[in-house]
Amino acid sequence: MVMGADAIMRAVLLLVLLCVLQRSEAIWLNLPASGTKCVSEDIQNNVVVVADYVVISNDVVNPNPTISAKVTSPYGNTLHQKENVSHGQFAFTTTEGGNYLACFWVDSHSPRGGDVSVNLDWKTGIAARDWESVAKKEKIEVTSPYGNTLHQKENVSHGQFAFTTTEGGNYLACFWVDSHSPRGGDVSVNLDWKTGIAARDWESVAKKEKIEGIELELRKLEGAVEAIHENLLYLKSREADMRIVSETTNARVAWFSIMSLGVCILVSIAQIWHLKRYFHKKKLI
Numbered sequence: 588m589v590m591g592a593d594a595i596m597r598a599v600l601l602l603v604l605l606c607v608l609q610r611s612e613a614i615w616l617n618l619p620a621s622g623t624k625c626v627s628e629d630i631q632n633n634v635v636v637v638a639d640y641v642v643i644s645n646d647v648v649n650p651n652p653t654i655s656a657k658v659t660s661p662y663g664n665t666l667h668q669k670e671n672v673s674h675g676q677f678a679f680t681t682t683e684g685g686n687y688l689a690c691f692w693v694d695s696h697s698p699r700g701g702d703v704s705v706n707l708d709w710k711t712g713i714a715a716r717d718w719e720s721v722a723k724k725e726k727i728e729v730t731s732p733y734g735n736t737l738h739q740k741e742n743v744s745h746g747q748f749a750f751t752t753t754e755g756g757n758y759l760a761c762f763w764v765d766s767h768s769p770r771g772g773d774v775s776v777n778l779d780w781k782t783g784i785a786a787r788d789w790e791s792v793a794k795k796e797k798i799e800g801i802e803l804e805l806r807k808l809e810g811a812v813e814a815i816h817e818n819l820l821y822l823k824s825r826e827a828d829m830r831i832v833s834e835t836t837n838a839r840v841a842w843f844s845i846m847s848l849g850v851c852i853l854v855s856i857a858q859i860w861h862l863k864r865y866f867h868k869k870k871l872i
Contacts, residue, residue, distance in 0.1 A: 614707040618654065618693050625690040626707060632684045636711050640691070641674040643704045652703050653694045661685025670694065727763075732756025741765075755821070783814045 616624050630636065644652050656675055658667035660683050667677035671694055681687070691705050727746060729738040731754050738748035742765055752758070764774050793803050 614709060616691060616705040616707060618691060618703045618705060620693060623690050623692040624705075625688050626709070627686045627688045628709070628711070629686050630681050630684070630711055632681055634681045634712050635678070636681060636687070636709075637676075637678040638689065638710065639674075639676045639708045641706050642672075643706055644702075654691050654703065654705065655694055656689070656691050658687065658689045660687060671696075727761070729758065729760045731758060755825075783818075 614626055616626070618624055638658075640656060642652060642654055651673055653671045653673055655670045656667065656672065656677075657665065657669075658677055658679075659665055660681075662683055662685075664683075666679050666687075667675075667689075669675050689707070689709075691707075693703050727738070727740045727743065728736060729748055729750075730736055731752075733754055733756075735754075737750050737758075738746075740746050760778070760780075762776050793799055798806065
């Protein structure tokens, strides 16, 4: 039963991802000598849209015809308008939800000849993001759970960072290949990440306090016990927080159940009262 529920949950998550990730679509339009052809797409609010279009002609006499293009929002606002062009690009972030319309037509002064086609590459959502520029960031960055930058370096082949945490949560370390580095094979980074007692420099401690041998090992054990104790206290505090959240959620669910039961009882009483009145009125009882 649990496996079935997990499978359903995975299917639901996959469906949500497919809906969210938007799409990239190439469209081929054959434009008539007189008239307009339009493409529309229903797009929600706050979505990035990027499109490129280019004119392709089969006419030997007039190999470079020009067209006009116009893009409008669901409320009729003009987002892009060009005349007498053979290619172009438009990009915007949607501020209205609904059908966005892109229309193309052959310019009136262009000589009439063979068919004029427009190749439109229309991208929305995550497909419109410029991942190449994202990959060319030139820095190593470590951030705290609240977004504070703890370490940042650019144009380096090695480095080191150390800090004492002041916030509980996920600490993030991100690495990018520099944009000026030659493109070739994969680049690997060896990251030696130590926390707690493992991050302590016991060699410098031994030199500073002039201890060695068994005494040093005892100090290590003492540090390990302290680290375990601190971790237990941290887990205890997290457990208390989770318990509070769980109790609050259970209380809300209980109140919702009581309210639902009350509504059902009231509806049942109202139905019984209505039926009794109806039957009395019809003299059935």
